[in-house]
Amino acid sequence: METPGSQSSLHRANLERVVRAVRLAGSLTQAEIARTTGLSAATVSNIVRELKDGGTVEVTPTSAGGRRARSVSLSGDAGIVIGVDFGHTHLRVAIGNLAHQVLAEEAEPLDVDASADQGFDRAEQLVNRLIAATGVDRTKVAGVGLGVPGPIDVESGTLGSTAILPGWGGTKPAEELRERLGVPVHVDNDANLGALGELVWGGGKGVRDLAYIKVASGVGAGLVIDGKIYRGPGGTAGEIGHITLDESGPVCRCGNRGCLETFAAARYVLPLLQPSHGADLTMEGVVRLAREGDPGCRRVIADVGRHIGSGVANLCNLLNPSRVVLGGDLAEAGELVLGPIRESVGRYAIPSAARQLSVLPGALGGRAEVLGALALALSEMGDSTLLEGSSPVSAPAFT
Amino acid sequence: METPGSQSSLHRANLERVVRAVRLAGSLTQAEIARTTGLSAATVSNIVRELKDGGTVEVTPTSAGGRRARSVSLSGDAGIVIGVDFGHTHLRVAIGNLAHQVLAEEAEPLDVDASADQGFDRAEQLVNRLIAATGVDRTKVAGVGLGVPGPIDVESGTLGSTAILPGWGGTKPAEELRERLGVPVHVDNDANLGALGELVWGGGKGVRDLAYIKVASGVGAGLVIDGKIYRGPGGTAGEIGHITLDESGPVCRCGNRGCLETFAAARYVLPLLQPSHGADLTMEGVVRLAREGDPGCRRVIADVGRHIGSGVANLCNLLNPSRVVLGGDLAEAGELVLGPIRESVGRYAIPSAARQLSVLPGALGGRAEVLGALALALSEMGDSTLLEGSSPVSAPAFT
DNA sequence: GCTTAGAGTTCACTAGTTGGACATACACGG
DNA sequence: CCGTGTATGTCCAACTAGTGAACTCTAAGC
Numbered sequence: 001m002e003t004p005g006s007q008s009s010l011h012r013a014n015l016e017r018v019v020r021a022v023r024l025a026g027s028l029t030q031a032e033i034a035r036t037t038g039l040s041a042a043t044v045s046n047i048v049r050e051l052k053d054g055g056t057v058e059v060t061p062t063s064a065g066g067r068r069a070r071s072v073s074l075s076g077d078a079g080i081v082i083g084v085d086f087g088h089t090h091l092r093v094a095i096g097n098l099a100h101q102v103l104a105e106e107a108e109p110l111d112v113d114a115s116a117d118q119g120f121d122r123a124e125q126l127v128n129r130l131i132a133a134t135g136v137d138r139t140k141v142a143g144v145g146l147g148v149p150g151p152i153d154v155e156s157g158t159l160g161s162t163a164i165l166p167g168w169g170g171t172k173p174a175e176e177l178r179e180r181l182g183v184p185v186h187v188d189n190d191a192n193l194g195a196l197g198e199l200v201w202g203g204g205k206g207v208r209d210l211a212y213i214k215v216a217s218g219v220g221a222g223l224v225i226d227g228k229i230y231r232g233p234g235g236t237a238g239e240i241g242h243i244t245l246d247e248s249g250p251v252c253r254c255g256n257r258g259c260l261e262t263f264a265a266a267r268y269v270l271p272l273l274q275p276s277h278g279a280d281l282t283m284e285g286v287v288r289l290a291r292e293g294d295p296g297c298r299r300v301i302a303d304v305g306r307h308i309g310s311g312v313a314n315l316c317n318l319l320n321p322s323r324v325v326l327g328g329d330l331a332e333a334g335e336l337v338l339g340p341i342r343e344s345v346g347r348y349a350i351p352s353a354a355r356q357l358s359v360l361p362g363a364l365g366g367r368a369e370v371l372g373a374l375a376l377a378l379s380e381m382g383d384s385t386l387l388e389g390s391s392p393v394s395a396p397a398f399t
Numbered sequence: 400m401e402t403p404g405s406q407s408s409l410h411r412a413n414l415e416r417v418v419r420a421v422r423l424a425g426s427l428t429q430a431e432i433a434r435t436t437g438l439s440a441a442t443v444s445n446i447v448r449e450l451k452d453g454g455t456v457e458v459t460p461t462s463a464g465g466r467r468a469r470s471v472s473l474s475g476d477a478g479i480v481i482g483v484d485f486g487h488t489h490l491r492v493a494i495g496n497l498a499h500q501v502l503a504e505e506a507e508p509l510d511v512d513a514s515a516d517q518g519f520d521r522a523e524q525l526v527n528r529l530i531a532a533t534g535v536d537r538t539k540v541a542g543v544g545l546g547v548p549g550p551i552d553v554e555s556g557t558l559g560s561t562a563i564l565p566g567w568g569g570t571k572p573a574e575e576l577r578e579r580l581g582v583p584v585h586v587d588n589d590a591n592l593g594a595l596g597e598l599v600w601g602g603g604k605g606v607r608d609l610a611y612i613k614v615a616s617g618v619g620a621g622l623v624i625d626g627k628i629y630r631g632p633g634g635t636a637g638e639i640g641h642i643t644l645d646e647s648g649p650v651c652r653c654g655n656r657g658c659l660e661t662f663a664a665a666r667y668v669l670p671l672l673q674p675s676h677g678a679d680l681t682m683e684g685v686v687r688l689a690r691e692g693d694p695g696c697r698r699v700i701a702d703v704g705r706h707i708g709s710g711v712a713n714l715c716n717l718l719n720p721s722r723v724v725l726g727g728d729l730a731e732a733g734e735l736v737l738g739p740i741r742e743s744v745g746r747y748a749i750p751s752a753a754r755q756l757s758v759l760p761g762a763l764g765g766r767a768e769v770l771g772a773l774a775l776a777l778s779e780m781g782d783s784t785l786l787e788g789s790s791p792v793s794a795p796a797f798t
Numbered sequence: 799g800c801t802t803a804g805a806g807t808t809c810a811c812t813a814g815t816t817g818g819a820c821a822t823a824c825a826c827g828g
Numbered sequence: 829c830c831g832t833g834t835a836t837g838t839c840c841a842a843c844t845a846g847t848g849a850a851c852t853c854t855a856a857g858c
Contacts, residue, residue, distance in 0.1 A: 010409045232719025234755045239716040242749045317638040320631025353635045
């Protein structure tokens with residue numbers, strides 16, 4: 001960074017460009033790198049050699065159509081990243097390396113009403129267990145991505161005033177976890193991470209604009225615009241759950257009436273089925289029954305789909321993304337819910353915006369958020385860190 | 400942008416760096432340029448020569464302490480850009496130079512139902528008249544920005560299937576105007592240009608995320624995200640006018656019911672006042688009467704504001720912009736309409752998103768669109784310096 | 799008049815990217 | 829089993845562009 005307009009800065013930028021391309025795709029051949037970065041093959045050749053000599057990158061032979069292409073990937077043992085996802089009913093942790101390989105993944109149930117402290121302790125334990133199980137070198141851990149199921153101010157790291165996680169309000173999850181683990185922790189809300197996960201590993205490949213709709217106990221959306229998570233200036237973009245569909249609808253926990261959530265989220269939908277199907281029903285149960293043909297459950301899911309579709313239509317008019325990916329428990333319902341969504345979108349969105357929109361189920365299921373957390377850790381990890389080869393020990397880090 | 404990682408791109412970046420430094424300071428000596436840009440004196444020397452030869456910049460002798468320093472400033476007549484804005488009732492043209500100064504501006508009434516050809520002819524005449532009036536050199540005109548009051552596919556340049564401009568559908572305004580004027584013409588819809596205009600010259604200074612709501616005979620929004628116009632993959636983002644507020648509301652020209660437009664746009668609102676206030680009322684008239692105290696007009700404007708506020712609340716939940724600027728005729732109503740909008744936003748948007756939102760009237764009035772067109776022409780000719788402070792760091796993430 | 803110090807220019811050098819030529823390796827069809 | 833085709837990665841010469849150092853210029857200060 002010494003020389004802000006010089007060739008060496010250009011070279012650095014190109015190095016980073018290559019590293020990013022590789023990290024995003026997991027692994028690429030040199031020719032692919034050249035195509036995606038726009039650099040010439042010769043330059044890529046030089047850069048790859050330089051990165052290989054520096055240990056940032058590994059090249060492994062690949063079988064392909066023509067000459068054997070060498071697959072370039074971030075060297076696996078160069079660094080470890082960890083993803084942690086707090087859900088409403090579970091805690092999920094994944095360990096991966098820079099090569100986009102997931103080394104281990106584990107989930108355990110977690111009572112969301114547990115105190116925040118307890119949650120962080122559990123997370124710490126699970127992380128440690130996974131590190132031990134995979135036998136990776138603790139000092140290689142370069143960063144942690146953390147997902148929380150509620151609005152969070154990414155700048156300050158504070159959980160918003162949340163009726164959603166009682167007892168967690170005002171805590172700073174990233175800081176808590178960093179104290180416990182001793183590495184930089186980057187936090188974002190679960191919908192954004194789901195979007196990132198699907199973009200990198202799942203149903204969003206090759207797309208630059210993606211909206212990830214997560215329906216669980218709440219309804220949230222993660223937005224990727226032009227290849228980047230879009231959080232908005234206040235960090236709370238994507239709150240699709242609380243757009244108003246019916247001004248005189250049911251009262252929502254947010255204080256308004258007729259929010260999308262009151263028509264789609266588990267806590268409002270399940271009671272509808274209690275009289276007929278009993279009180280112990282979960283969303284997963286409803287989905288399962290619907291797939292087995294239960295008409296009540298089918299109807300409920302279709303209704304939910306229609307309402308989500310209305311919300312997506314608004315989203316579509318305003319943002320015009322090229323793809324919407326549905327995640328959360330509800331995605332398991334497949335066409336049972338996607339059909340009504342598409343129908344609603346076609347009905348309420350302006351035609352030119354709806355025409356080019358594809359609505360797909362998530363490809364990662366419940367793993368989208370952890371994997372997204374992993375991806376967050378990867379993306380937040382300074383590229384310069386990689387390039388210097390300087391092993392990132394503990395961490396002041398936060399700026 | 401041909402070669403995204405090459406030396407020539409570096410050169411271009413350095414050129415812009417210099418131009419920006421000069422624009423910010425008004426005028427600088429070469430040594431000062433070198434210091435503020437971090438480039439070496441030799442490089443600055445070369446760049447200044449290149450810019451001078453290209454006519455972008457002027458050098459004038461200065462008396463100074465040592466050897467006479469040459470003061471470098473943007474040459475006013477180096478390049479001329481023109482903005483053209485077709486409104487529903489008017490045609491507006493502005494002429495500006497590369498130093499971001501507006502040299503002349505003029506509007507004349509235009510019947511929107513006139514044929515497209517006629518409109519283009521009028522635009523050509525007005526442009527020629529202004530060129531003559533300001534005495535600028537015709538050959539210096541580098542580009543034209545064009546605003547049209549309807550959805551337009553920026554890629555192909557075709558006006559969308561528009562019930563809005565009867566007789567204009569399927570035409571390619573940019574091409575038409577280019578044939579007449581003989582210079583490159585860049586087109587976008589009026590809401591986007593209004594957003595750009597307010598961002599660069601008006602009420603959006605210093606903000607990176609802005610939503611410009613234009614209420615006239617329709618309702619549209621222009622979105623600026625992270626300093627750039629956001630059009631969405633299909634080019635139709637910002638269609639706030641057709642989000643559904645009431646599924647059983649009035650039938651909209653788009654075919655749905657209860658779109659925001661049916662509660663806010665002139666064509667739906669004015670008829671409400673016909674019985675009491677006569678048939679010749681225009682939106683401007685309503686605004687004027689309201690300011691003078693007419694209770695009916697006040698009520699109508701407040702109602703419109705409330706509905707717009709609902710739409711803005713949705714926008715706010717989904718996108719969380721830091722500023723909303725209201726444009727169009729309605730903006731003249733000031734607090735009479737802004738108050739209800741804010742009230743509605745506060746009511747329907749989630750608190751954390753609404754808290755940091757400011758809703759302001761446009762600072763440019765009806766000029767926002769033309770000036771935006773001017774800005775578009777500037778930015779399309781490679782001037783990425785419209786927003787200072789728009790470059791650095793942040794945003795690691797995935798390209 | 800002489801010195802001084804900052805301003806701009808020139809020049810040789812270096813860093814870095816590129817296009818094209820070339821070697822390589824696999825697949826496929828005869 | 830062997831040509832042929834095709835895509836890959838590498839090498840080299842050409843070119844682009846920025847830099848440090850030496851150089852020239854000018855006006856102010858003594």
